[in-house]
Amino acid sequence: xxxxxxxxxxxxxxxxxxxxxxxxxxxxxxxxxxxxxxxxxxxxxxxxxxxxxxxxxxxxxxxxxxxxxxxxxxxxxxxxxxxxxxxxxxxxxxxxxxxxxxxxxxxxxxxxxxxxxxxxxxxxxxxxxxxxxxxxxxxxxxxxxxxxxxxxxxxxxxxxxxxxxxxxxxxxx
Numbered sequence: 001x002x003x004x005x006x007x008x009x010x011x012x013x014x015x016x017x018x019x020x021x022x023x024x025x026x027x028x029x030x031x032x033x034x035x036x037x038x039x040x041x042x043x044x045x046x047x048x049x050x051x052x053x054x055x056x057x058x059x060x061x062x063x064x065x066x067x068x069x070x071x072x073x074x075x076x077x078x079x080x081x082x083x084x085x086x087x088x089x090x091x092x093x094x095x096x097x098x099x100x101x102x103x104x105x106x107x108x109x110x111x112x113x114x115x116x117x118x119x120x121x122x123x124x125x126x127x128x129x130x131x132x133x134x135x136x137x138x139x140x141x142x143x144x145x146x147x148x149x150x151x152x153x154x155x156x157x158x159x160x161x162x163x164x165x166x167x168x169x170x171x172x173x
Contacts, residue, residue: 036075036096038156040140042087046072046080048140048157050087055080081157081165089157089165098142098154106151108133111144118144121166132166134159 042048046060055061055072061080063070072078077093097103100114111133112118121132121143130145130152141159143166144151155162 037099038078038090038092038096039099040137040142040156042090043072043075043078046075046087046090048087048090051085052082052087053085055087081161083161087157088161089155092154092156096154098156102142102144102151102154104151104153108146108148108150111146111151115142115144121163124169127169129169134163134166 036043040048042050045058046055052061052070056063060073061070062073070080070082072080075093078096079091080087081089081091092104094104098114102111102114115133115135118133118135121134123129123131130147133144133146135142135144136159139159140157141162143155143162145153145155145166155165
């Protein structure tokens with residue numbers, strides 16, 4: 001008898017918990033798998049040219065985290081750069097790659113094989129900044145910052161803004 005009462009009470013408790021559970025809501029804050037690909041249109045849920053307000057409305061742009069600026073939910077290692085309310089550049093995280101497989105740490109000879117038309121950009125003498133190689137395609141580009149041996153940082157987005165960022169020595173923060 002007691003076993004039957006226990007089973008009934010357990011069943012009622014389970015039903016109460018399940019019925020009182022909050023609804024499941026999909027948010028774009030699910031972690032992104034390592035090796036995410038960023039092409040010259042953007043990420044799978046973020047496009048160059050998107051507005052800050054649109055990304056915020058969709059729950060992708062987060063300004064509530066400690067750091068030097070807004071972050072992208074699900075893309076915490078990628079830093080967005082906005083000009084006049086539009087996403088113009090993304091500083092890629094170390095695990096993010098281009099469609100051609102270039103990541104931070106890719107040797108320069110391999111980079112040149114995968115992107116044969118690169119424009120060299122020299123850092124100013126006497127600075128601690130990296131030299132750059134710009135792979136332009138139309139109005140978009142990848143800017144590969146390097147130490148003479150390998151890629152150290154990748155920035156993607158509008159080519160004119162990437163070049164300007166390089167010339168002015170501006171970082172994501």
